[in-house]
Amino acid sequence: MKNKYYVTTAIAYPNGTPHLGHALEIIQADAIARFHKLLGKDVFFQTGTDEHGTKIYQSAKKEKKDTLKFIDENVKIFKNLYEKLNISYDQFIRTTDEKLHHPGAIKLWEELVKSGDIYKKKYSGLYCVGCESFKTEKELDKGKCPEHPTRDIQIIEEENYFFKLSRYKEQIITAIEKDEYKITPEIRKNEILSFLKAAKDISFSRPRSTLPWGIPVPGDPEQVMYVWCDALSNYITGAGYGRAEDRFSKLWPAECHVIGKDILRFHAAFWPAMLLSAGIDLPKELFVHGFVLAKGGAKMSKSEGNVIEPFSQIETFGVDPYRYYLLESMPLGGDGEYSEDLILKRINSEIVGNFSNFCYRILSFTEKNYNSEIKDIDEEKVIKKITPKFEEIKKAYENYDFKKALENILAISALGNSYFQEKEPWKDIESSQEVLGTCINIAKNLSILLQPVMPEACENLQKQLNLKDLTWKDLNFELKNQNIGKPEILFKKIK
Numbered sequence: 001m002k003n004k005y006y007v008t009t010a011i012a013y014p015n016g017t018p019h020l021g022h023a024l025e026i027i028q029a030d031a032i033a034r035f036h037k038l039l040g041k042d043v044f045f046q047t048g049t050d051e052h053g054t055k056i057y058q059s060a061k062k063e064k065k066d067t068l069k070f071i072d073e074n075v076k077i078f079k080n081l082y083e084k085l086n087i088s089y090d091q092f093i094r095t096t097d098e099k100l101h102h103p104g105a106i107k108l109w110e111e112l113v114k115s116g117d118i119y120k121k122k123y124s125g126l127y128c129v130g131c132e133s134f135k136t137e138k139e140l141d142k143g144k145c146p147e148h149p150t151r152d153i154q155i156i157e158e159e160n161y162f163f164k165l166s167r168y169k170e171q172i173i174t175a176i177e178k179d180e181y182k183i184t185p186e187i188r189k190n191e192i193l194s195f196l197k198a199a200k201d202i203s204f205s206r207p208r209s210t211l212p213w214g215i216p217v218p219g220d221p222e223q224v225m226y227v228w229c230d231a232l233s234n235y236i237t238g239a240g241y242g243r244a245e246d247r248f249s250k251l252w253p254a255e256c257h258v259i260g261k262d263i264l265r266f267h268a269a270f271w272p273a274m275l276l277s278a279g280i281d282l283p284k285e286l287f288v289h290g291f292v293l294a295k296g297g298a299k300m301s302k303s304e305g306n307v308i309e310p311f312s313q314i315e316t317f318g319v320d321p322y323r324y325y326l327l328e329s330m331p332l333g334g335d336g337e338y339s340e341d342l343i344l345k346r347i348n349s350e351i352v353g354n355f356s357n358f359c360y361r362i363l364s365f366t367e368k369n370y371n372s373e374i375k376d377i378d379e380e381k382v383i384k385k386i387t388p389k390f391e392e393i394k395k396a397y398e399n400y401d402f403k404k405a406l407e408n409i410l411a412i413s414a415l416g417n418s419y420f421q422e423k424e425p426w427k428d429i430e431s432s433q434e435v436l437g438t439c440i441n442i443a444k445n446l447s448i449l450l451q452p453v454m455p456e457a458c459e460n461l462q463k464q465l466n467l468k469d470l471t472w473k474d475l476n477f478e479l480k481n482q483n484i485g486k487p488e489i490l491f492k493k494i495k
């Protein structure tokens with residue numbers, strides 16, 4: 001497929017219910033998917049859940065539930081959240097899916113064996129069950145895992161399979177340096193390049209006794225695949241690897257993996273090494289987002305009591321403003337902050353005060369004074385100011401810089417507001433119809449530019465303009481002789 005665009009999120013670990021970080025990532029991926037659809041691409045958007053591992057197995061046990069039943073319940077909550085967030089994913093992949101996922105994960109393992117990159121080795125180390133990973137002395141805080149201070153660190157000696165990551169590091173470094181596998185933002189690119197220089201082979205399996213819930217290693221059922229081959233492989237199995245090779249060859253490589261900064265190494269070192277070993281093309285880009293912190297920059301955690309879960313926020317603020325805020329508040333390369341008064345401020349000043357008021361004002365003015373009709377447009381310098389912004393916004397979206405995209409979009413709306421204000425069409429209704437023609441065109445353009453971020457409101461706005469399914473090609477000032485529909489207020493101030 002020449003014009004295809006394959007975008008993924010990391011697969012969530014459904015050991016509990018979704019949090020703000022899950023909401024952020026899926027919203028970002030959704031905005032990316034919608035943006036590329038606007039450009040006319042054939043988009044395939046995949047998300048899913050990573051359902052194996054000791055932690056899930058133990059959590060289910062603790063609740064005295066069958067493991068899969070425990071997972072099913074949580075997955076349902078994730079899916080429910082994505083529905084509430086208006087997420088347009090095409091496929092939800094689950095790593096316990098024996099039809100969609102297991103054949104490809106097994107095939108990938110076998111390819112790595114064929115390449116001579118899997119070997120067995122005795123390993124002894126400090127293990128945190130919470131993280132499901134070995135730790136170095138340096139990573140511990142007073143002998144405890146900083147992420148899981150209530151759990152004891154275990155010393156585990158076991159014989160595992162290892163994967164020859166070290167064999168591919170030079171190749172990956174080159175691919176990343178040359179942007180053949182492009183890492184955005186730059187700060188993450190530098191971080192991974194310094195990690196890769198010292199990268200060692202990675203443990204790739206666990207004995208069934210320590211990891212009872214997972215995919216057995218082909219040919220050695222006493223060993224279970226560790227998360228790398230089990231979970232990272234979802235990006236190719238979802239596209240058809242190991243079961244629908246035709247489809248896979250059309251969809252792969254992915255254009256973009258969206259992930260959080262805490263799993264950079266897995267996606268920018270382990271994953272490309274596995275693909276190179278199996279002779280599979282590398283994905284094109286990796287977009288790495290930061291964390292959503294509480295106001296003031298504190299980490300949200302249950303023990304701090306400052307966790308803000310997504311469901312109630314969507315209920316309070318509405319899905320579009322919630323999406324808008326999360327995308328707007330996350331600087332490229334840094335962390336964002338979330339609090340109810342921060343989101344409230346944005347809604348009232350930007351979404352209502354700037355965008356929504358502009359649209360309602362000009363639409364109702366047109367309805368009242370011109371019988372809902374625009375004819376021509378006013379050849380005005382405001383058009384010259386706005387038009388170059390289309391390209392800037394496109395670039396910002398392409399670079400995953402939603403903050404910059406939204407700043408520019410809001411600037412267009414502000415230009416529309418001041419243009420309307422300066423022209424004072426109410427003073428001379430008769431000769432001002434063209435002013436409204438220009439304004440209606442501005443609103444039309446806003447309904448396209450904002451669509452990846454606020455799909456519901458933009459659909460509504462297009463309906464008010466008597467338009468539908470506009471794409472990036474419709475960004476212009478060519479709408480003339482148009483009858484508009486009934487004006488409606490898109491957003492109201494929240495107290």
Ligand SMILES: [Zn+2]
Binds near residue numbers: 145147148
């Ligand atoms: Zn831990």
